[in-house]
Amino acid sequence: MSYSDEKDLLELVAFMLVSSRNLMTEPARYGPLRLIEATRRFIEVLERRGIATAFLREIEASASEMPSRLMRSEQEFFSALDDLVETVSARLAAPAQ
Amino acid sequence: MTETEAGRILKDLITTRRSVRQFTETEVEVDRLASLVTLGTWAPTGGNAQSWRFVIVTDEPTVRAVHAVSPGISSPPPAILVICQDLKRAEELGGAMGRDRCTPMDTAMAAQTIMLAAHAERLGTCAVLSFHAGAVHKILGLPDEILPQLLLSVGHPAKVPPAPPRRSEGLIHLDRWGQYYDERTPGLQEAGEPRGEGKKGGGT
Numbered sequence: 576m577s578y579s580d581e582k583d584l585l586e587l588v589a590f591m592l593v594s595s596r597n598l599m600t601e602p603a604r605y606g607p608l609r610l611i612e613a614t615r616r617f618i619e620v621l622e623r624r625g626i627a628t629a630f631l632r633e634i635e636a637s638a639s640e641m642p643s644r645l646m647r648s649e650q651e652f653f654s655a656l657d658d659l660v661e662t663v664s665a666r667l668a669a670p671a672q
Numbered sequence: 673m674t675e676t677e678a679g680r681i682l683k684d685l686i687t688t689r690r691s692v693r694q695f696t697e698t699e700v701e702v703d704r705l706a707s708l709v710t711l712g713t714w715a716p717t718g719g720n721a722q723s724w725r726f727v728i729v730t731d732e733p734t735v736r737a738v739h740a741v742s743p744g745i746s747s748p749p750p751a752i753l754v755i756c757q758d759l760k761r762a763e764e765l766g767g768a769m770g771r772d773r774c775t776p777m778d779t780a781m782a783a784q785t786i787m788l789a790a791h792a793e794r795l796g797t798c799a800v801l802s803f804h805a806g807a808v809h810k811i812l813g814l815p816d817e818i819l820p821q822l823l824l825s826v827g828h829p830a831k832v833p834p835a836p837p838r839r840s841e842g843l844i845h846l847d848r849w850g851q852y853y854d855e856r857t858p859g860l861q862e863a864g865e866p867r868g869e870g871k872k873g874g875g876t
Contacts (some may be wrong), residue, residue: 593804594743601802609743639746640773642693643833 583623604645605620607656611641630666634659685788690835692796693746695827700751700795702730705826709753711789715781718774723762724782727754727812727820737811742823744802749825753786754808755779779821786824796829830844 595611615638621627622635637659645652709726717723729735729752739748756854763771787797800823808820844853 586736589740589807590743593741593807596804597743597802605743605802610748612743615746639694642746645837646691647834 576608583620587613591614604649606644608642611638611656614638635645637662678683685791687835689787689791690796690832691798692827692829692832693798693825694830695747695749695796696830698750698827698828702728703807704793704795705730705751705753706803708786708793708795708826710791712755712782712786713757715778715785717778717781718770718857719766721762721765721770721774721778721834723758723765723770723775724778725756725758725818726755727814729754729812738803738808738823741807741811742750742800742803744800745798745823745825749798750827751825753826754812754820755783756814756820757826758817759819775819776821783824784824790826794828795826796832798825799823800825 591613594613598606598609615635618627618631618635618638621631627635637655641652641655644655690847705728709728712726714870715723715724729738731752732748735748735752737751738754739745740751745752746809747823757775759775766774776797783799787799790797803820803823808814808823809818812820814820845851
């Protein structure tokens with residue numbers, strides 16, 4: 576693994592560790608946001624290596640909208656998150672191509 | 673009420689500023705960022721302590737490092753303004769109250785001034801409190817007495833989110849708690865709506 580590869584992954588690791596630490600004192604509703612952000616950043620790491628599929632890029636785009644949705648309305652956030660879970664579930668259930 | 677041109681512009685800036693989390697890759701010049709910081713220093717401070725210190729971060733590896741330890745920042749912005757407080761100075765001038773209660777407020781008032789000034793220049797900003805102060809301290813090489821209190825992401829907006837709805841019901845009380853001021857005041861109206869004069873309403 577190259578230095579830049581390790582640094583890229585370290586940034587994700589740092590994000591997850593700091594999130595874990597900070598969530599002990601942050602509002603509970605930040606928890607879902609951090610998990611969504613970790614998802615988004617993980618897909619970004621894959622993108623930088625050219626191994627993110629179009630489907631994953633769509634997930635990343637949807638995930639990036641989530642913080643604004645939660646700030647506007649919890650209902651809107653839950654609904655969009657349910658849609659995203661259903662989309663991913665449908666993909667998981669799809670037969671291999 | 674006669675509205676001055678300056679008042680109209682200020683109201684427009686206040687009501688159209690948004691927390692911007694997605695930026696283009698266009699850089700923001702350091703001189704421009706420094707000018708915004710200078711405007712921020714016109715914000716009031718408790719006991720005129722002026723104990724803030726600011727670190728402008730535009731160097732990409734440093735931005736990425738700060739971003740990595742700041743869960744509140746979505747994507748690495750072109751620049752991060754780190755608003756710090758010199759706790760030693762704050763305590764010398766204001767005691768425990770100055771150190772513990774004034775510094776967060778002074779930081780917040782400077783931040784809002786900077787964010788409005790940035791918005792006036794069509795720059796987007798987002799105030800971020802979700803970061804690890806110890807990690808930022810280490811990454812930036814801050815002295816012991818300097819505490820990073822708030823981060824501002826700054827850049828050219830790639831996407832401006834719509835305004836979250838503003839609370840109005842039960843928001844303003846007149847003379848005593850429970851006597852509601854029942855008209856939305858001009859300052860609480862959404863941008864673009866006709867501005868009313870507001871009036872005193874009957875209490876409940």
